[in-house]
Amino acid sequence: MTNDIPNIEGAVCAPPLAHEERIVMGHGAGGRMSHQLIRKVFMSAFQNSALNAGDDAALIQLDARQRLSVSVDAHVVEPLFFPGGDIGKLAVCGSVNDAAMLGATPLYLTAGFILEEGLPIETLRRVVESMRAAADEAGVQIIAGDTKVVQKGKADGLYITTTGVGVVREGVNISGANAKVGDAVILSGAIGDHGIAVLGARGELGFQSSLQSDVAPLNRLIAAALDASPNIHVLRDPTRGGLATTLNEIAAQSNVGVVLHESAIPVRAEVNAACEMLGFDALYVANEGKVVVIVPQEDAEKVLAAMKSAKYGEDSVIIGEVVAEPKARVLLKTVLGSTRVADMLAGEMLPRIC
């Protein structure tokens, strides 16, 4: 995701890269280590305004009228199939959702496949059929593809990299840098389902779980929110790194604070149970079918109502607000009444989650 590319504030607190000479799993976890690698290696080389914006997708001003939203995601989830989805559905929804996060209508996808020698073609067929179904639901076309094959052991079944292209609505101006003091923070539903469902598919939960990944195309939910108010300031899906990391990115980009009310954040009992057992915090577990909407207070109720009446938004809830201080920080008011800082994910928590 383009929001792997952090704004400068967001990465200032990262330790120097000099101490790390090799890639480790934490560099792919979507937290501070990922941001640090990207800032030190990629940002310093690829300087341009679209990239520097640090949003889920890049905004392209094609001409006086047309604005495009372009996103890219590499998918390496393990296992390839998990409750509620698979790598194909994940690849389509990931790029559809990122492209939509600038207030765009996703229209087109490209897909690059890296296949491991020996992969059963029936497995590939299942993944491709899942991509087709997800693309049909989202209303996007997969217009270009490429396929490469690597020797046995040089990949893990298959990897899929998708790029999404969307047309940005006229009259909207959405970015992680646009959160304003007083804005309401809306979350579209329960957190942590994807990460815990994938762990379950790996047999790492130690108990049977009926939990399903929340992976879903969110473009119509976002369209419903924008129909209710074109004044939405921020849209972002809390994927790798979870809700806390996503809100830290936004707080840093907008140079504001975010206060969350822990009691308002929906978490399923199974996710809580798994997190307690594994020592995780659901605030940092990946989601693939949730969106954070930051909107002026005066529009919050109508946007919330529109989201609740849209598919994948039924459990939408206001979870907090944007404050002036502390800047670039996320504070959590706990159920016990205390307040703690919810920092960005530090390193590795769940590898190969998407």
Add this chain to the structure above:
Amino acid sequence: MTNDIPNIEGAVCAPPLAHEERIVMGHGAGGRMSHQLIRKVFMSAFQNSALNAGDDAALIQLDARQRLSVSVDAHVVEPLFFPGGDIGKLAVCGSVNDAAMLGATPLYLTAGFILEEGLPIETLRRVVESMRAAADEAGVQIIAGDTKVVQKGKADGLYITTTGVGVVREGVNISGANAKVGDAVILSGAIGDHGIAVLGARGELGFQSSLQSDVAPLNRLIAAALDASPNIHVLRDPTRGGLATTLNEIAAQSNVGVVLHESAIPVRAEVNAACEMLGFDALYVANEGKVVVIVPQEDAEKVLAAMKSAKYGEDSVIIGEVVAEPKARVLLKTVLGSTRVADMLAGEMLPRIC
């Protein structure tokens, strides 16, 4: 490349996929096995006009005025560094060139990185710097990126998937389906350099070679050709599968024949020597900095002159012409005066070449 997606004619002669149950290296070689896999697995699922066109890039009619060219390439070249280039330069040039092949000006790239745990960060820096240099030369911006990390042994250093977005010139209508009987076939220079240079880097030549890959951004060469004549019918870069496979794709898409004059096709002595030793035919060896231009005879000389005066086109030459029969076939008039069919690459020749 989108031209991994063959037109139906091009794939009719392929044997049924039912006989193959698993992915083999030949599925990634860019020849008939690749076309067959893509037709049976991808085309049957992802039906849309842009994809079905089977060109190097997908044409998107954004509105009454704007046409976009969108291409995607997954890059798994082994080794990562080779004479004349590396996986980073290859990734940028591959998508720049494919996006340009519809007569477009490439403007934007996305890049998805799959990194292997343990990859030296200095290696990644070198690749990224090479991407920056190639993007600067091509005049494109890398506007969005994503980075994932997989465990040691689950990748081969790094893989890069790039998507290119370009704006199609007004007044041009270029496709592999547009070759017309009587058209001239122009090639921008010597064939086989990339494939043989990569083999050399693997130490598979058995002799020292100073041969360099021809990997280069061709967008300015193509712009020069289009400035000379907007009537160009076909543009395509003969990458995986080589010149013969590319011309077979075009012959099938346009339902015409192509006659090549072997004596006119430039091949370096080192490439000929390597091919003789290894039992290869240079017509099937990959290029990464060459383009085939098919243009009406009356415009051929001025397009040729424009190409010769442009960087990477100095050795451009007319190598053949488009004929009515045999349809969907490429004939080679040999130096000995005989004529043989130059068919599409059947299976695997050089794995992991791009």
